[in-house]
Amino acid sequence: MIYYLGEWLQSINFPGAGLFQYITFRTALAVLASLVIALLFGEKFIRFLQKLQIGETIRDLGLEGQMQKKGTPTMGGVIIIGATVIPTLLFAKLHNIYILLMLITTLLMGFIGFLDDYIKVFKKNKEGLAGRFKVIGQILLGLIVGLTVYLHPDIVIRNMAKTDVSQEIHYSQPVKTTQTNVPFFKNNDGDYKSLLFFLNEEWATKLSWVVFIAITIFIVTAVSNGANITDGLDGLAAGTSTIIGVTLGILAYLSGNIIYASYLNIFYIPHTGELVVFMGAFIGALIGFLWYNSYPAQVFMGDTGSLTIGGVIAVYSILIRKELLIPVLCGVFLIENLSVILQVSYFKYTKRKYGEGKRIFLMAPLHHHFQKKNIPEPKIVTRFWIIGIFLAITTILTLKIR
Numbered sequence: 001m002i003y004y005l006g007e008w009l010q011s012i013n014f015p016g017a018g019l020f021q022y023i024t025f026r027t028a029l030a031v032l033a034s035l036v037i038a039l040l041f042g043e044k045f046i047r048f049l050q051k052l053q054i055g056e057t058i059r060d061l062g063l064e065g066q067m068q069k070k071g072t073p074t075m076g077g078v079i080i081i082g083a084t085v086i087p088t089l090l091f092a093k094l095h096n097i098y099i100l101l102m103l104i105t106t107l108l109m110g111f112i113g114f115l116d117d118y119i120k121v122f123k124k125n126k127e128g129l130a131g132r133f134k135v136i137g138q139i140l141l142g143l144i145v146g147l148t149v150y151l152h153p154d155i156v157i158r159n160m161a162k163t164d165v166s167q168e169i170h171y172s173q174p175v176k177t178t179q180t181n182v183p184f185f186k187n188n189d190g191d192y193k194s195l196l197f198f199l200n201e202e203w204a205t206k207l208s209w210v211v212f213i214a215i216t217i218f219i220v221t222a223v224s225n226g227a228n229i230t231d232g233l234d235g236l237a238a239g240t241s242t243i244i245g246v247t248l249g250i251l252a253y254l255s256g257n258i259i260y261a262s263y264l265n266i267f268y269i270p271h272t273g274e275l276v277v278f279m280g281a282f283i284g285a286l287i288g289f290l291w292y293n294s295y296p297a298q299v300f301m302g303d304t305g306s307l308t309i310g311g312v313i314a315v316y317s318i319l320i321r322k323e324l325l326i327p328v329l330c331g332v333f334l335i336e337n338l339s340v341i342l343q344v345s346y347f348k349y350t351k352r353k354y355g356e357g358k359r360i361f362l363m364a365p366l367h368h369h370f371q372k373k374n375i376p377e378p379k380i381v382t383r384f385w386i387i388g389i390f391l392a393i394t395t396i397l398t399l400k401i402r
Helices: 002-011 017-021 023-051 077-091 097-121 131-151 192-196 201-230 236-255 258-264 272-293 302-319 323-329 331-354 366-372 377-401
Strands: 160-162 169-171
Touching (some): 023 077, 023 272, 077 097, 077 302, 097 131, 131 201, 131 302, 192 201, 201 236, 236 258, 236 272, 236 302, 236 323, 236 377, 272 302, 323 331, 323 377, 331 366
């Protein structure tokens, strides 16, 4: 909204109004605004939760310091959502389809997570929202994003091309495509159409969007569940997601700037630069929430926060065509997810084969394994953050490696 006010002020030659045309300026304002909102609103919201006695129910797993967390307010993801949405509404171009998709993602995943937390806290049902309803919500979001990318005229990419005569590199005309940037390899932009190699060109092109939508649903589901599993120690999910968010913001800025995109030989995706404003608000919200969620936590984000974080990261990556970087960038989420899958699978396999289930880790997810080894919680979290920073730098380096 303030962006449009700035446009009007600039039309009447108001001094300084032109600043609001700059993405970097509006992103900085979004970061500051989200921080202020999270810090001020967060304290009041925590007091409100304490009055309602909305505390986390803790199951005794024999972990050090675990039972001291009993009764800590949960549903703190509301702080993250509020501190993300409000600055986005204030400083972003609200007619931008990418911004609209990110707002839908934030609110939809937040609503699903809120329902889950509400059932756990108010209905005293430890199982929360039935898993099938979470999956339905994730599929719905994947369909919304995939179909919008397919149908909306403003969602296009411009790829690098060479003229036949001079061999000069230039950008092609905007096109609808299921292409995506492949990390590590130069001049190797992948197309989901290639997965349909057994079909002729015409049918492969038509059905490639079905593949794209299916992959979108898979990524949304996988990353949101990964973030949910990672949210097990004070500050772990929020801190790791902040590092991921900064990296995605950089990638969006580069993809939305024709000069940088040309230099790095990646897709130029018109209008995605505006996503940096949203990510600025998201990062500020996470840092502000971390003020209260750092050890010892005054509030937990609950599924309201973790599902929202995962959905935002997944959809954001897809919109800037960097979803193939997720296994690297979101490596912490990945190893947490894999630790659970491996633990459960190996336990079932050994029980079936030997009559007694065996475990790979002392406990899954992986962060609990280290807790079982008596490593202090803050040290585990800090080390996971360091791993996240390493993965973020590696992700950025892939652009130059290409």
